[in-house]
Amino acid sequence: MRLLELLFTFVVGVILISSVIGIVLDRxxxxxxxxxxSMSPTIEKGDLFFINPFSKGDVGDIIVFxxxxxxxxxxxxxxxxxGYITKGEQQCRNRPAGENPKISKESVIGTVVTLGRTPIKIPRAGNYIQDLSKKGSNLYIAVALLVIGAILMTTGGERKRRKKRRRYIKVKFKTVYAITASLVLVTLLISMMLSWGTLAFSYSSTLAGGQQKGWYMPGSTFEENLTIKNRAIYPFLYFVEAKGNRIEITSENxxxxxxxxxxxxxxxxxxxEETRVYGEKIEIYAYLPILPERVIAELYSKSPYLPFVAYIVEASIFLILLYFAIGAGSEDIIRYRVHRSGIFDKLKESVGL
Incomplete structure (x- = not known):
C-alpha cells in the first residue's frame, strides 16, 4: 500500500507540475x-490525448505542432x-498532402501517445478543460493546481489504517503550513495579475480629417498619449505591448x-487608407520588483507568465527555509475527538428508538 501511495503521489505531482508549466508557457x-x-474519427473534437514531449515524430506518427x-x-x-508534410484525417483523400504547408521540426512539441496506431485518449474530457480555460483564468487554474498539489504532497504519506470509526480528526502542522504558504503565493500572484490590463482608444479614418477630435486623414500618422496608473501602494515594474501593426510605442516600453x-x-x-472607425489596444503587464529587473525582463521576453515561475520558486525556497527555521515537525495542531455514536445513533436516541 505504501508503494501505491508513493506511485500515486508521484503521478499526481508530475501531472500538476506539467499542467502548471503548460499554463504558464501557454503550450x-x-x-x-x-x-x-480535423483528426476525426481517430481523435474527435474535445478528446483529451497524451503527448510524448521527447519525440519529434516520423512518417505515420501523429504530431502536435x-x-x-x-x-x-x-x-x-x-x-x-x-520538416514534415502533415494532413488531418478529415481532409479529402483526393487532396495531395503536398498542398499543406511544410512544418519545421522546431514547431513540433511532441507526438501523440498511441497503442499500436490507436491514440490513448479520454473522450470529450477536453470540453471541460476548455470551459475552465477562458481568457484571464489561466493564472487561477495554475494557483488551484498548486494548492491541490501542496495538500496532496503533505497528506499523501500520512494515511494510516483506521478502524471502522475514526476516533479523532487530526490536522498536522505541515499541512496547515503548506496550505498557508500556497495562499501566500496566491496573494502574491493575484496582486500582480490584478494590475494587468488593456488601454484602448479609437479614431476615425475619414476625408473630413481634422474637423473633429479623433478624425484623421487616410494614410496619415498621429501620436496619442496614454496614461498608466499604479493604484497600489507599492511600486510595480511595467511592460507595455502594442497589439496590431498599425501602432507602435515610441516611448520606452x-x-x-x-x-x-x-x-x-x-x-x-x-x-x-480605408475610411471607417478603428480601435487600438495596448496590453499592460505588471510585476513586483522583488527580482532583478534584468531577470524579469528576460523571462517576460519568453512569456508574460514566465516571471511567475521565478516568483513561485523564490517564494517557495523562502517558505521552505522558514519552515525548517521554525523547527516544527509533524505534530498535530488540531485534534478533534469524534464520539463513537454517529449522527444516526443520536437521532435515534432523540426520538426514543
Missing part, C-alpha cells in the same frame, strides 16, 4: 485536447530535412512606477 506539455474535427499561432494535431505523411503614481506613454498610429 501543452503532457496532455492536450482536439480543438476541431504550432501553425498560424494555433496548436494543431495532424498525422505525418512525408518527411525530409526541412518598460519602466517602474512608484505606488500611487502614474506615467504617460506615447503611441504613434498609422491611419489606414
Amino acid at each position: 501543452p506539455v503532457l496532455i492536450s485536447y482536439a480543438y476541431s474535427d 504550432r501553425m498560424k499561432d494555433e496548436w494543431t494535431v495532424h498525422r505525418v505523411y512525408a518527411k525530409d530535412e526541412e 518598460s519602466f517602474k512606477i512608484p505606488g500611487r503614481s502614474e506615467k504617460a506613454i506615447t503611441i504613434r498610429v498609422n491611419v489606414p
Whole structure:
C-alpha cells in the first residue's frame, strides 16, 4: 500500500507540475485536447490525448505542432530535412498532402501517445478543460493546481489504517503550513495579475480629417498619449505591448512606477487608407520588483507568465527555509475527538428508538 501511495503521489505531482508549466508557457506539455474535427474519427473534437514531449515524430506518427499561432494535431505523411508534410484525417483523400504547408521540426512539441496506431485518449474530457480555460483564468487554474498539489504532497504519506470509526480528526502542522504558504503565493500572484490590463482608444479614418477630435486623414500618422496608473501602494515594474501593426510605442516600453503614481506613454498610429472607425489596444503587464529587473525582463521576453515561475520558486525556497527555521515537525495542531455514536445513533436516541 505504501508503494501505491508513493506511485500515486508521484503521478499526481508530475501531472500538476506539467499542467502548471503548460499554463504558464501557454503550450501543452503532457496532455492536450482536439480543438476541431480535423483528426476525426481517430481523435474527435474535445478528446483529451497524451503527448510524448521527447519525440519529434516520423512518417505515420501523429504530431502536435504550432501553425498560424494555433496548436494543431495532424498525422505525418512525408518527411525530409526541412520538416514534415502533415494532413488531418478529415481532409479529402483526393487532396495531395503536398498542398499543406511544410512544418519545421522546431514547431513540433511532441507526438501523440498511441497503442499500436490507436491514440490513448479520454473522450470529450477536453470540453471541460476548455470551459475552465477562458481568457484571464489561466493564472487561477495554475494557483488551484498548486494548492491541490501542496495538500496532496503533505497528506499523501500520512494515511494510516483506521478502524471502522475514526476516533479523532487530526490536522498536522505541515499541512496547515503548506496550505498557508500556497495562499501566500496566491496573494502574491493575484496582486500582480490584478494590475494587468488593456488601454484602448479609437479614431476615425475619414476625408473630413481634422474637423473633429479623433478624425484623421487616410494614410496619415498621429501620436496619442496614454496614461498608466499604479493604484497600489507599492511600486510595480511595467511592460507595455502594442497589439496590431498599425501602432507602435515610441516611448520606452518598460519602466517602474512608484505606488500611487502614474506615467504617460506615447503611441504613434498609422491611419489606414480605408475610411471607417478603428480601435487600438495596448496590453499592460505588471510585476513586483522583488527580482532583478534584468531577470524579469528576460523571462517576460519568453512569456508574460514566465516571471511567475521565478516568483513561485523564490517564494517557495523562502517558505521552505522558514519552515525548517521554525523547527516544527509533524505534530498535530488540531485534534478533534469524534464520539463513537454517529449522527444516526443520536437521532435515534432523540426520538426514543
